[in-house]
Amino acid sequence: MPTHHLKAAAGGVFFFLFHAGAQASALPHDMSPLGMFFAADQVVKSVLVGLLIAALATWVVLLVKGASLLKARRAATHAVTMLKTATSLPDAATKVQGAGGTALARQLLDDVQQELRLSHASAPAAALKERAGFRQEQLIGQQVRGMTQGIGLLASIGAVAPFVGLFGTVWGIMNSFIGIAVSQSTNLATVAPGIAEALLATALGLVAAIPAVVIYNVLSRGINQYKAQLRAASAQVLLMLSRDLDTRGQA
Known part of the structure; x- marks a missing residue:
């Protein structure tokens, strides 16, 4: 050459x-995240603040609902263990009161005993079992609904946050092109800040969405397991009811 x-x-x-x-x-x-936040325009700032609030709300729901779910599952485990040792409804009521049993066990027993008091003394055993089972299902549904309150927020954050971050990305890139057109320059000093703000919005959207989806799945599995424990405790109560009704029929 x-x-x-x-x-x-x-x-x-x-x-x-x-x-x-x-x-x-x-x-x-x-060009730190905090510096890019203060350098962004109002729309991008609003997007970033909203995503930060969503990310904070995700962890608050985890702490609050996680503690409540853990406490409820321990109470359900204690109730199942206690009810398995009882042979009849009066025996279970005595053990729950004497051992300072859980509120869940007392609620299940009181629900069945209230139905027995409301029903006629000569009512058929099948009808009593059906009505008692219906009341138990209603009580279980009420407990589960109370535990699922607030979980839907996580699903909404997981579904919406990436699109909100994408909106901030599009807006930041649009501002970058506007800056290029106004300054009639394509150097890095004109293009880079807007692109960086856009990528920051995308990253923050993923930071808010990914933990929300993971925490939602974890809490959903925990609630399903809690529901299974409630059904197990209810089954023990209905088993004792059936046994007592058989004894009463023989008498």
Whole structure:
């Protein structure tokens, strides 16, 4: 290759590197997430603040519902264990009161005993079992509904947060192109801040959405297991009711 061609190529590479270095030095000094947040326009700031609130709400729901679910599952386990040791409804009521039993066990027993008091003394055993089972199902549904309150927020955050972050991305890129058109310059100092703000919105949307989906799935599985424990405790109560009704029929 001729020598003058090598010199021209080397000169071109040197000019490109020098020009890129000058453009990089012209970038804003504070390109941290906090600096980009304060440099963003109002729309992008609103998106970022909303995503931060959503991410904070996700962890608050985890702490509150996680503690409530853990406490409820322990109470359900205690109730099932206690009810399995009883042989009849009066025996179970005595054990629950004497051992300071859980509120769940007392609620299940009181529900059945109330139905026995309301029913006629000569009512058929099948009808009593059906009505008692219906009342138990209503009580279980009430407990589960109380536990699922607030969980839907996690599903909404997991579904909406990525699209909100995408909106911030589109808006930031649009501002970057507007800046290019106004300044009539394509150097890094004009383009990079808007692109960085756009990518920050996308990243924050994923930061809010991914934990929300994971926590929602974890809590949903925990609630399903809690529902199964409630059904197990209710089954023990209905078993004792059936046994007492058989004894009463024989008498």
